[in-house]
Each structure stands twice: as structure tokens, then as C-alpha cells.
Amino acid sequence: MSEDFYCEEVLSGNTPVRKVWETERVLAYYHTRPYYEVHIVVIPKRHIASLLTVEEADADLLIEMVDVVKKVASQLVSEYGACRVMTNLGEYQDSKHLHWHVFFGKQIRE
Template sequence: MTEDFYCDEVLSGKTEVEKVLETNNVLAYYHTKPFWPVHIVAIPKKHVSSLITLEEEDNELLLELLHVIRKVAAIVTEEHGACRVITNLGEYQDSKHLHWHIVSGEAFR
């Protein structure tokens, strides 16, 4: 896997994705290799390494990102009865680009 799949593949257009919701600064789309029956990823279009590297000037971006996550989570919860909203940090974060997973169902084994 590349260091930043989201910049290198998704945002560059090299990897096509099925969009769920898009704003000027945020993209939510169905995961290309889902781990759950419903698996949506929300990312900022600007490169931010992770949640803990956000800078003060990223506050508006974070608010927009959370707004998209909230809308997508509401849709998933309405359609499937429940969802999880997950972000990973450190060694758990495969791609070093801030991203959130909105998922529902039992994880694939």
C-alpha cells in the first residue's frame, strides 16, 4: 500500500470510487476493499496526516469533515439501524491521510 492512498490514488483520480457525499473540501465514498457490509470512508481533500496533526488553521476543515461524517452516519443509521464511526492513529493508520470509516454490520473475517 502506498503511504497516502487517498492523495495518490483517490484524489488524483487514479482509483475510481463510488461517491456518497462530496463538498468543496471533503469526499465520502464507498471503501474500495470493504471490511464491513457497509463501509464508507470520509476524507479531507487537503492532505492532513492524522487527527493528531491537525493545526489551528484546519478547524474549519475539521468542522466540514465532521458535518459530512454526521450526515453519512445518519443515512447509514437510518438505512441499517446502527453504525460505527472510526478513525485510526499511529501504527493502526495504514494510510497517512486523515480518514474516518463509517461502517455497519459485522466485520468480514
């Protein structure tokens, strides 16, 4: 996998995605290789390496991202009754671009 799949593939248009929600600065879409039955990824359209590198100047963008995560999570809870929201850090973070996973259901791959 590339160091930043989201910038290099998704945001560049090289890998087409099925959008769930979009604002001027945030994109939510169905994971291209889902780990769960329903698996949505929320990313900023501007590169931020991870939650650990968010700076004070990113506050408005972070609030907007959380708002999109909330909207997507609300849709899943409304439809399925539950969901999980997760972000990975360090070695757990395959793509070095801030993102949240919003998902429901059984794990379908490891």
C-alpha cells in the same frame, strides 16, 4: 500500500470510487476494499496526515468533515438502525491521510 492512498490514488483519480457525499473540501465514498458489509470512508481533499496533526488553521475543515461524517452516519442509522464511526492513529493508520470510517454490519475481511 502506499504511504498516502487517498492523495496518490483516490484524489488523483487513479482509483475510481463510488461517491456517497461530496463538498468542495471533503469526500465520502464506499471503501475500495471494505472490511464491513457497508463501509464508507470520509477524507479531506487536502492532505492532513492524521487527527494528531490537525492544526488550528484546519478548524473549519475539521468541522466540515465532522458534518459530512454526521450526514453519512445519519444515512446509515436511518437505513440500518446503527453504525460505527472510527479513525485510526499511529501504527493502526495504514494510509497517512486523515480519514474516518463510517460502517455497519459484520466484518467481512481482516
